[in-house]
Amino acid sequence: MLLVETVCSAVSAAGLGIAAITAYRKRFLTATRLAAYSLIPVGLVMIGAVGWLSDIVFKPMVWAGFGVLGLAWLLFVTTRAVERRTGGARKERRAAKAARREVVAPGASAPSLGRGRTAAEPAAASAPAPAQPKKAQPDEDFSDIEAILKKHGI
Known part of the structure; x- marks a missing residue:
């Protein structure tokens, strides 16, 4: 313990000399x-504090305690990683299956290819522009709206 105190005093003296x-050299800061x-x-x-630290450093039982704490931490981290890898994947698969069941119209988000075209037959660059669609009959346009309004009692 006396050796540690002597070393600390020598380090402080050397540091104060350098200061x-x-x-x-006028570098006061x-x-x-x-x-x-x-x-x-x-x-x-x-x-x-130096005596307390030197007591900790030179006792094998303290190092064994650090080893046990390190092992406990390693086991904890390993189990968390395994749980995330297996449990998390199962939860994601279950959520994906549930989402597939809840889809109302899976083809609704597919892009419209236009009338008479398929994905395999892209529109030709020299094709004439499509003709203007005929105006719909007034009864056809509002039949859906009328049904909704009747449903709500309006």
């Missing part, structure tokens, strides 16, 4: 920062 040289860093080891020795 003094830096201040002599850097010198102040170096002095602050240099005082940390001495402060840790004075509050007893």
Whole structure:
């Protein structure tokens, strides 16, 4: 323990010396920062943190405890990864099946190819423009709307 305190004191003394040289070169901000860093080891020795840390580092039982904690963490991460890989995929498959069952009109989102054309027969560039469609009969246009209005009692 005395050796650790001596090393920390020597590191602080060397850091304060470097800070003094830096201040002599008129770099006061850097010198102040170096002095602050240099005082940390001495402060840790004075509050007893260095003795506590050296007790932890040199005890094999403490390292065994770190090993057990690491093993527990590894097991936890592994089980989470396996759960995500297997459980998550099953949930996604179930959701996809349910979505397929809920589709009302699966062909409704297919693009319209126009009258008389198929996907295999694209329109020719020299084809004449289609004729204007005939005006629909007034009864045909509003029959759907009338049915909806009657359904709602309007």
